[in-house]
Amino acid sequence: MEKSGFFGGDSFREQNYGKVERDETRKILNVVARRIVTYDTPVYVSEKVKEIKPKALHTIVQNARDAMRELGIPLTEIPDVIIVSPEELSTAWGSHNSVLKTVRYVPAILEARFCERRYTEIHEMWHLKQDYEAHREGWPDITDKNYKDYFKCPQQKCEKRIKKLGITEENVGDISVYAWRTFQQKRFDEVEAEYEAMQRTKALRWKKEDRDGS
Structure with missing residues (x-):
């Protein structure tokens, strides 16, 4: 039985969380990936x-959209979402690329505790917000040719x-290594x-502690 629904203005179709249907191949940096036809x-x-699993894939995409809503980024700005293997992204759960307008995640992100996973999602979407704000201030599309000049803008x-x-240098370690x-x-x-991710996940932890009565 085919299910249909909407999340964040984007439609999705799934057959009882059946097989993920892969279509065209695209090489993105060091990754050869296939597009999932069940997403617009x-x-x-x-x-x-x-x-x-289709449910895991849906959750990763949904979480990215939820983070965009939280940060005030229009869903029309959603980047290409690429699920990669640990060997293709070995040092983190996620990575954002301004030139390609992509965000990469490893499936293991869903195995992390909620606040840790949310930390990564907010961190990567905050980079998207930095790009979005730069565009609003008049910066053109980011390309390989202009990236070095663009890079100075958010810095x-x-x-x-x-x-x-x-x-400061003395207290920045309180955020993270x-x-x-x-x-x-x-x-x-x-x-x-990192600062935004820390502050927002801290707020989530406080809410959880209040809810649990701890």
Whole structure:
């Protein structure tokens, strides 16, 4: 029996969580992936991911859209979602690419605890928000040719905000080890994304503690 529904303005079709139907192949950086035909927006699964359950795939896409709503990003800006194998993304659960307008996730993200998973989702979608805000301020489409010039835009903006928030070399480690490391590299876009992820998951933990009475 075919089920249909809508999430965030995008339709999806699934047959009782049956087989994921893969269509055209596309090479995206080091990943060869096939598009999933049951989604209207571009969703791809790497050929190295031999199996992913339709429910898991739907959850990953839904979570990305939920994070966009939370951050005030129009769903028309949703990036291509690419599910990759651990060997294709070995150092993190997720990764955002401004030039290709893609976000990559490994299936294992769904095995993480809720707040840890949400941390990654917010972090990657915050990079999307940085790009979106740059476009609103008049920056053109981001390409390989103009990326170095574009890169200065969020860096300068994020550095000002980080200073305003009182984040310094001495206390940036309170956010995360990754925030400390990227602060040393002057990757202020990453520091800001880590800060937002920390603040928003902290709020979720407080809500859970209040709800559980702990």
